[in-house]
Amino acid sequence: MALWGGRFESGPDALFKALNDSLRFDYRLAEQDIQGSIAWATAIQRAGVLTAPELETLTLALHTLHTEVRMNPALPAQDSDEDIHSWVERKLIEKVGALGKKLHTGRSRNDQVITDLRLWTRAAIDDRLDELKEARRSLLDLAEREFGPTPTILPGYTHLQRAQPVLFAHWCLAYFEMLTRDAARLTDSRKRVNICPLGSGALAGTAYNIDREALAKDLGFDAASANSLDAVSDRDFVIETLSAAAITAVHLSRLGEDLILYGSQEFAFIEFDDSVSSGSSLMPQKKNPDSAELLRGKVGRIVGPLVALLTTVKGLPLAYNKDLQEDKEPLFLAMDHLSMCLRVVPKILDTLKVHRAVCERAAKGGYSNATDLADYLVAKGVPFREAHEQVGHAVRLAISAGLALEDLPLDQLRSACPKAGDDVRGALTLAAGMAKREVQGGTGPASVKAALAAARARL
Numbered sequence: 001m002a003l004w005g006g007r008f009e010s011g012p013d014a015l016f017k018a019l020n021d022s023l024r025f026d027y028r029l030a031e032q033d034i035q036g037s038i039a040w041a042t043a044i045q046r047a048g049v050l051t052a053p054e055l056e057t058l059t060l061a062l063h064t065l066h067t068e069v070r071m072n073p074a075l076p077a078q079d080s081d082e083d084i085h086s087w088v089e090r091k092l093i094e095k096v097g098a099l100g101k102k103l104h105t106g107r108s109r110n111d112q113v114i115t116d117l118r119l120w121t122r123a124a125i126d127d128r129l130d131e132l133k134e135a136r137r138s139l140l141d142l143a144e145r146e147f148g149p150t151p152t153i154l155p156g157y158t159h160l161q162r163a164q165p166v167l168f169a170h171w172c173l174a175y176f177e178m179l180t181r182d183a184a185r186l187t188d189s190r191k192r193v194n195i196c197p198l199g200s201g202a203l204a205g206t207a208y209n210i211d212r213e214a215l216a217k218d219l220g221f222d223a224a225s226a227n228s229l230d231a232v233s234d235r236d237f238v239i240e241t242l243s244a245a246a247i248t249a250v251h252l253s254r255l256g257e258d259l260i261l262y263g264s265q266e267f268a269f270i271e272f273d274d275s276v277s278s279g280s281s282l283m284p285q286k287k288n289p290d291s292a293e294l295l296r297g298k299v300g301r302i303v304g305p306l307v308a309l310l311t312t313v314k315g316l317p318l319a320y321n322k323d324l325q326e327d328k329e330p331l332f333l334a335m336d337h338l339s340m341c342l343r344v345v346p347k348i349l350d351t352l353k354v355h356r357a358v359c360e361r362a363a364k365g366g367y368s369n370a371t372d373l374a375d376y377l378v379a380k381g382v383p384f385r386e387a388h389e390q391v392g393h394a395v396r397l398a399i400s401a402g403l404a405l406e407d408l409p410l411d412q413l414r415s416a417c418p419k420a421g422d423d424v425r426g427a428l429t430l431a432a433g434m435a436k437r438e439v440q441g442g443t444g445p446a447s448v449k450a451a452l453a454a455a456r457a458r459l
Helices: 014-020 023-046 052-071 084-102 109-147 168-193 212-218 228-233 236-263 290-297 299-313 322-349 356-364 370-379 384-401 410-416 430-435 445-458
Strands: 153-158 161-167
Touching: 023 052, 023 084, 023 109, 023 212, 023 322, 052 084, 084 109, 109 168, 109 228, 109 236, 109 322, 109 445, 153 168, 153 356, 161 168, 161 356, 161 430, 168 236, 168 445, 236 290, 236 299, 236 322, 290 299, 290 322, 299 322, 356 430, 370 384, 384 410
Parallel strands: none
Antiparallel strands: 153 161
16 A cells, blocks of 8 residues: 555556565564554544544554554565555554544654654664673673682783783673673663654654654653654664664674684683584584674674665755665664674573683693783882893793793793792792782782672672
């Protein structure tokens, strides 16, 4: 059913219709379109357009249609209407007859579709926030599991070179903080999503005496939009939501990359559960970290929609243009893939096996206690730059001897670091290195214990 035929003598070309019609993807807005239509019916009844009995008949039919859609969300996609608005209106007319044609009084598809999209985006954000909470929960559970009673220590890296040892729980909390900021970004973007454009008409505002604040309240919005031109033509709330989603996806990609590296045979710090791994069609021995690789790979399906929509809206004149029909598929695509990624994170982390002994052995290697030796010398009165130089020489000696720094004979160590005393070996243990880093936000056991408690409270 077309909503605009009177001006035209003939129907659309078949190819143009295929290009123009959007029901194949905007059917996903069916529940929101019906929700907005129920609120609009109430608003125009308040304005005197409908009688109370007419409102009752319309809302009953719309609630029935809503139930039908909830039972079968793909129901509208089986038809050939131009868009979801046409489908809802046609179905309503089938149920109540000519009365259904009154519903669109004072309303445009322009303010109708943007209302639907804001309602959908709000619900999608709420779902992603729930999923983010579960992903953060899984990180925190893993951190607590590997913290005590004997904390797991692994190498920390810069430039993918062993740098300084850190607690495994500290590594988990790094990603917990990233996802916490992601949740904050989505929560903040939700505030700008939750503005009601309904009543803006096509661009100039409705001609009927609609109480737009009451209408906004009926739909759970915080306020009515301030400018009708802006309300129907901007999609910055979608762009902002996609931006927050893209940053979240980047963080998940980084998490995936770390897990892939740590699960490789070269690192062997962790092992993925069979339930989130796959095998090879050729090589029987393979156990591939496909779940983590897809956390890394899916980022393109989420960043891409952000770039696509930014490109679409650039340079659009006021007010509505059909280009804006291209706002939905990028949003739907990004949210679908982000949801899948967030939901798989707990499945990976809750079943992850950590090889504690391998982690600790690696943490002791690579001369990652060199900074601890420099700090030891500073405590003995050596200026840091001199201590840095001396320890560099000591590392060269240890490499030549094929020994760990702490195993270098004391006389050789003193040849590079004259202030090294009999107590130097105690300063170079993993435990000593951890104990020195009790600064807020550091990897010291007491600091991490406090951070775990604070994170659990925030969650």
